[in-house]
Amino acid sequence: MFIGVLEDGSGTLRYxxxxxxxxxxxxxxxxxxxxSSTGLPIGLYSGHGYQEARVTVAPGDLLFFYTDGLVETENERGEMFDRPRLERFLVAAHTDGVDAVLERIEREVxxxxxxxxxxDDATLMAMRL
Incomplete structure (x- = not known):
């Protein structure tokens, strides 16, 4: 689970x-x-808390969220799509509109x-600031 709050005006994303x-x-x-992760998956162990992290974002930045089904997608040889591959496609599409980024990643997968x-199912979500 990911929870974030974008502070209006400051460009700070607390999550x-x-x-x-x-x-x-x-x-x-x-x-x-x-x-990065700030704690264990919910329900895995009781009594563990979560640390809040912060990152500064700016107009023009794009936030990209996805589930494990995306990077764990396997091809016919049993290879996973994996995060490094996803990162390469994200870098190549960083100036595209949100719809184009999502369509490109879906097409590549x-x-x-x-x-x-x-x-597994895969969910993608993106938002341009």
Missing amino acids: INAGHHPPYVLRGNGGVEWL RQFRGNAEPL
Whole structure:
């Protein structure tokens, strides 16, 4: 689970990431950062808290969220789509509109998977600041 609050005017995104795959911040200049986990998945162990993290974002940055089904998609040879591959496509698409980024990633994953059956669902979400 990922919960974030974007503070109006300051460009500060406060968040906790409870064991979710790290969302990405695509900077307007083409840089890529990921928002690391700040705690264990919810319900895994009782009594563990979560640390709040902060990142500064700017107009033109893109936040990209995804579920494990995206990076764990396997092709016919059993290879995973994986995070480094996702990062390459995100960097290449960093100036595209939100719809174009999502469509490009979905197209690349389908091409990569080929005729292999998907083993998990995949959800993608993006927002341009």
